Amino acid sequence: MATILIAEDEARISQFIESGLTAAGYSVSVASTGSEAIAMARSFEFDLMILDVGLPVIDGFSILKTLRGEGHQLAIIMLTARGSSMDTVRGLEGGANDYLSKPFRFDELLARVRLRLKDAAPSASSDLLRHGDLELDHRTRRISVAGKTVDLSAREFGLAVEFLQHPEQVLSREQLLSRVWGVDFDPESNIVDVYIRHLRAKIGRERLETVRGMGYRLK
Template sequence: MSRILIIEDELRISSFVAKGLKAAGLAPVVADTGHEGGELALTGAFELIILDLGLPDEDGFSVLKRLRDEDVTTPVIILTARGGVEDTVAGLRGGADDYMAKPFHFDELLARVRLRLRTGDNGVDTSVVRHGSLEMDFLHRRARVHGREVDLSAREFSLAEAFIRNPGQVLSREQLLSRVWGYDFDPGSNVVDVYVRYLRNKLGGERFETVRGVGYRLLPDA
């Protein structure tokens, strides 16, 4: 399980990202200051770092510089409210591997994370996940059932990914909203139920069990 270091001082965002990464089968760790995050990053215990620039004790650029000066080669994705071209260029020139501006959609962040992680240290491609006759290729954004390709929208694909990354686990509507639609989406919306219905129509209704009063669960093939 890949360990991801999140260096972010805004609790709402760090919690949202951590929950989403955990639901995707990753192991997130949060640091809310540049000093703490830098010290953790220097241990080499993480496969990827998500770094905010507006930290309370130091600028994220200085954290990035310290890591690269210490020959830490862990991929870094900058996630920040600074969306200007100058900041983007400075981040990439300073050694960041990617740059995303806030506000953001989690499914895009996860796609970028997986782009950096899709090949493990053993050289095995980890971008394809199977559960029974359902197969999802995250690199090419394709889904297949019994070998037949199924056309899914970007949102449907992200929702299906949340299920296949957690087979047999009950996922609440709140978890799915946070993971697929974002931390600022209306929690009273019924959009999860609507999209689960779409997935049932496209991938098979028997796959998705309704757990009354809680949420949904992906079942093995009948």
């Protein structure tokens, strides 16, 4: 499930976009200020940002410059009421992947989101993810463990994708819940731990390490 950050200070617009993207199957978070947008982009690995130019305190161009200067590669679609070609050029030359002026139709925004996510997908991955003796096939939604094919449920598959896309990295329960289930983190929920146990039973307990107080890591 692709994760999208909406940086927009007008609640009516951000709610409209969030509702449409959620219905389209994306995991969506919203930032209403420039500083909040930068902090969220630094804290979580989003696939795409819809970035309003006219944010308070820190505008969209400054956010774009900051994130690209720090090496963040998420796709960015600039969204603004400004329609001048100069602003468009400034955004694209600053590292934006696309530019859409208000007012806009949601179906056009959705088409641009899908296109930019497709552009940003690693071309070398084809349909396979590999790490050690694990190989995951997106087409069949199966994982091969030391040459033996194992069937996964939808949630187990989502977890496996996250770990194979980020091998050797610690993924917190909050990150896994947001990316795989697409809901806000509930500290009282143990659903991530339950499905980690299910996945361990299928790929081997020793492959998924518990990092106390932090989360889990694919070794």
